[in-house]
Amino acid sequence: MAVPSxxxxxxxxxxxxxxxAAADWLIxxxxxxxxxVGSVLVMLRKRTALQPLIxxxxxxxxxxxxxxxxxxxxxxxxVTMTMGRWLPPFxxxxxxxxxxxxxxxxxxxVALAAGIYGRSDVDDSSRRYGFYxxxxxxxxxxxxxxxxxxxxxxxxxxxxxxISSFGLLVLGSRPVQLDGAVKYAFLNLIATTLFxxxxxxxxxxxxxxxxxxxxxxxxxxxxxxxxxxxxxxxLLAFAMKAAAFPVNFWLPASYHTPRIVVSAMFAGLLTKxxxxxxxxxxxxxxxxxxxxxxxxxxxxAAFTMILGVMGALAQNDIRRAMGFLVxxxxxxxxxxxxxxxxxxxxxxxxxxxxxxxxxxxxYFAVGISARLGSSFKLTEAGGLYARNAAVAGLTxxxxxxxxxxxxxxxxxxxxxxxxxxxDVGAWWLAGAILMTGLLTxxxxxRIWALAYWRPAPEAADGAGExxxxxxxQPLSFxxxxxxxxxxxxxxxxxxxPEPVMALAQEAARGLLDPSAYVQSVFPVEASQ
Amino acid sequence: xxxxxAVLVGALFTVxxxxxxxxxxxxxxxxxxxxxxxxxxLIFTAGRVTREVPPVxxxxxxxxxxxAANPLPQALILTAIVIAFSFFAFLLVLGFRTFQKxxxxxxxxxxxxxxxxxxxxxxxx
Numbered sequence: 084m085a086v087p088s089x090x091x092x093x094x095x096x097x098x099x100x101x102x103x104a105a106a107d108w109l110i111x112x113x114x115x116x117x118x119x120v121g122s123v124l125v126m127l128r129k130r131t132a133l134q135p136l137i138x139x140x141x142x143x144x145x146x147x148x149x150x151x152x153x154x155x156x157x158x159x160x161x162v163t164m165t166m167g168r169w170l171p172p173f174x175x176x177x178x179x180x181x182x183x184x185x186x187x188x189x190x191x192x193v194a195l196a197a198g199i200y201g202r203s204d205v206d207d208s209s210r211r212y213g214f215y216x217x218x219x220x221x222x223x224x225x226x227x228x229x230x231x232x233x234x235x236x237x238x239x240x241x242x243x244x245x246i247s248s249f250g251l252l253v254l255g256s257r258p259v260q261l262d263g264a265v266k267y268a269f270l271n272l273i274a275t276t277l278f279x280x281x282x283x284x285x286x287x288x289x290x291x292x293x294x295x296x297x298x299x300x301x302x303x304x305x306x307x308x309x310x311x312x313x314x315x316x317x318l319l320a321f322a323m324k325a326a327a328f329p330v331n332f333w334l335p336a337s338y339h340t341p342r343i344v345v346s347a348m349f350a351g352l353l354t355k356x357x358x359x360x361x362x363x364x365x366x367x368x369x370x371x372x373x374x375x376x377x378x379x380x381x382x383x384a385a386f387t388m389i390l391g392v393m394g395a396l397a398q399n400d401i402r403r404a405m406g407f408l409v410x411x412x413x414x415x416x417x418x419x420x421x422x423x424x425x426x427x428x429x430x431x432x433x434x435x436x437x438x439x440x441x442x443x444x445x446y447f448a449v450g451i452s453a454r455l456g457s458s459f460k461l462t463e464a465g466g467l468y469a470r471n472a473a474v475a476g477l478t479x480x481x482x483x484x485x486x487x488x489x490x491x492x493x494x495x496x497x498x499x500x501x502x503x504x505x506d507v508g509a510w511w512l513a514g515a516i517l518m519t520g521l522l523t524x525x526x527x528x529r530i531w532a533l534a535y536w537r538p539a540p541e542a543a544d545g546a547g548e549x550x551x552x553x554x555x556q557p558l559s560f561x562x563x564x565x566x567x568x569x570x571x572x573x574x575x576x577x578x579x580p581e582p583v584m585a586l587a588q589e590a591a592r593g594l595l596d597p598s599a600y601v602q603s604v605f606p607v608e609a610s611q
Numbered sequence: 612x613x614x615x616x617a618v619l620v621g622a623l624f625t626v627x628x629x630x631x632x633x634x635x636x637x638x639x640x641x642x643x644x645x646x647x648x649x650x651x652x653l654i655f656t657a658g659r660v661t662r663e664v665p666p667v668x669x670x671x672x673x674x675x676x677x678x679a680a681n682p683l684p685q686a687l688i689l690t691a692i693v694i695a696f697s698f699f700a701f702l703l704v705l706g707f708r709t710f711q712k713x714x715x716x717x718x719x720x721x722x723x724x725x726x727x728x729x730x731x732x733x734x735x736x
C-alpha cells in the first residue's frame with residue numbers, strides 16, 4: 084500500500100483542486116442572492132415603506148444575474164459547480180444547462196413584475212407579515228429547483244418554495260384564503276411526500292442522487308431494477324405539483340383566494356416547477372421509461388387541457404376561470420413531454436416559458452380590471468373598455484396570446500406541438516391541442532365581451548360581498564408598467580420567435596442527449 | 612430485519628391513506644404526520660438496517676463494506692424529519708385557524724372558496 088508522502092497530493096482524490104472560474108460563481112448566485120436579500124427583508128419587516136425600495140432593485144439585480152447565467156451557459160455550454168469542492172457525486176452539484184438557465188431567467192423576469200405590481204397590491208399589514216421576504220424566499224426555492232443537479236436537493240428546494248407559498252397564500256388570513264390554503268397545503272404536502280418516497284427508492288436502487296450519475300447508471304440498471312415503478316411514482320408526484328388531471332383539484336380551490344399579485348406569481352411559476360421536474364427526470368434521466376408511459380402521459384395531457392378549459396368556460400368568477408386556464412396550459416406542456424421528440428420537448432419548454440409570462444400578466448390584468456371599477460364576477464362586470472381603452476387593449480393581447488393566436492407568443496409552441504403530434508400519427512393529441520385553442524378563444528373572448536366590451540351594468544345596490552379595499556384602489560403606474568412589460572415580452576416573442584425557439588430547441592437537445600450534462604459534472608470520466 | 616420494517620412501512624402508509632380519506636381536517640393532519648414517519652422509515656430501511664458493522668471505511672478500501680449500514684439515508688431522514696415537523700406545525704396552526712374562522716373542521720363544509728351556489732356566467736348581453 085502506497086503511503087502518501089504529503090497529505091496535499093491526497094486531496095485531489097476527494098476534492099476538485101482547480102479554483103472556480105469567476106464566471107462560474109454565477110451558478111449559485113441567483114439562489115444566494117435571493118436568500119441574502121430575503122433575510123435582510125425579514126429583519127426589516129416592520130419598515131414597510133422601505134421593503135419595496137430594497138426588494139424591487141434586488142429583483143432587478145436578480146434578472147441581470149440570471150440573464151448573465153443564461154448568456155454564460157449559451158456561450159460555454161452546460162456548467163457545474165459542486166458545493167464544498169467535493170468531487171461529484173459526493174458533493175451536491177448545481178448543474179445549469181440551457182433549460183435551467185432559460186427557466187431561471189424567465190422566472191426572475193416574472194418575479195420582478197410581481198415585485199413591482201405588489202407595491203400597490205399589498206397593504207402595510209401584509210407587508211409586515213412578510214410579503215417581500217416570502218417573495219424573495221419563494222424565488223430562492225424556485226431558482227434552486229431549476230439550477231440544482233441533485234435529486235434530494237431538488238426535494239429540499241421544493242419544500243422551500245412550498246413553505247414560502249403557504250406564507251404568501253395566507254397573507255391577510257381572510258376566511259376564504261384559509262379555506263383555499265387548507266386544500267392547497269394538504270394536497271401539496273402529499274405530493275412532496277410522494278416525491279420523497281420516490282427519492283428514497285431511487286437512492287436504494289442507484290446509490291446516488293446526482294442527476295448526471297443517475298443518467299450514466301440508468302442504462303446499466305435497466306432490466307435489473309424496477310425502474311418503471313420508480314418513474315411512475317415520480318410522474319404521479321410531479322403531475323400533482325404541476326396540477327395535471329386527475330390530481331389537479333387543489334389549484335382551482337386555492338389560486339383565486341390570495342391577493343392578485345400572489346395568484347399571479349403562483350400561476351406563472353409554481354406549476355412550471357412541476358413541469359420542469361417532469362422534463363428533467365422523465366425527459367432526461369429516464370427516457371426509455373418515459374417512452375413506455377407516453378400513452379398514459381398523453382391521455383392525462385389531453386384530459387388536462389380539455390377539462391381545464393371547460394372548467395374555465397363554466398366559471399362566473401374571472402379569477403377562477405384563470406386558474407382553470409393555468410391547468411389547461413399544463414396539459415399542453417404534458418403533451419410535449421408525452422411526445423418526447425425534439426420538437427415535442429422544445430414545444431413544451433417554449434410553452435412553459437410563454438405560460439410563465441402570460442399567466443402572470445393575465446392575473447395582473449384581472450386585478451387591474453377590479454381597480455378600474457369592474458367586478459371579478461362576470462355577471463356584474465362591464466364597461467372596462469370605456470374606462471381605459473389602453474388597458475383593455477393590453478388585456479386583449481394577453482387573451483389572444485393565451486388562446487394561442489398569432490402573432491403572440493402562445494402561437495409558436497402550439498404549432499410545434501401540433502406538428503410534432505402529427506409527425507408520430509397522434510392525430511387525437513393534435514386535435515385536443517387545437518380544440519383547446521378554440522375553447523380557450525371562446526372562454527377568454529366571452530370574458531372580454533362581457534367585462535370589457537359590454538357597457539357597465541347598473542350597479543346592483545348592496546348585492547354581493549363588500550370588496551377588499553386593496554382590490555378597488557385607483558390604478559397605479561407600477562401596476563400598469565408591470566402588465567405592460569409582460570405584454571411587450573409576449574408580443575416580442577411572438578413577432579420575433581427565432582431566438583427563443585432556437586433556445587428551446589437547443590435546451591430540448593440537451594435533455595435528449597445528456598452527454599454534455601454528464602461531461603460537465605464528470606469531466607474526467609467522460610473524456611477517458 | 613428488513614422484511615419486518617417493510618411490513619411496518621406498509622402498515623403506516625395504509626393507516627395514513629385511510630386517515631386521508633376522512634372529512635375531518637384533524638384526521639387528515641394525523642394522516643400526514645404518520646405518512647411522513649412511514650416515509651422516513653422507508654428511507655431508513657432502504658439504507659440497510661444493521662448495527663453489527665460500524666460505518667467506518669478501512670485503510671485498504673475506498674467504500675464501505677457491503678454489510679455496513681449506509682449513513683447517507685440517515686442524513687436524508689434528518690433533513691426530512693425537520694421539514695416534516697415544520698410542515699406539521701404549520702398545518703396544525705392552519706387547521707386550527709380555519710376551524711376558528713369557518714367554525715368547522717369538515718372539508719366538505721368548507722365551501723367559501725368554491726361556493727355551491729355560484730351562478731353560471733351570462734351567455735350574452
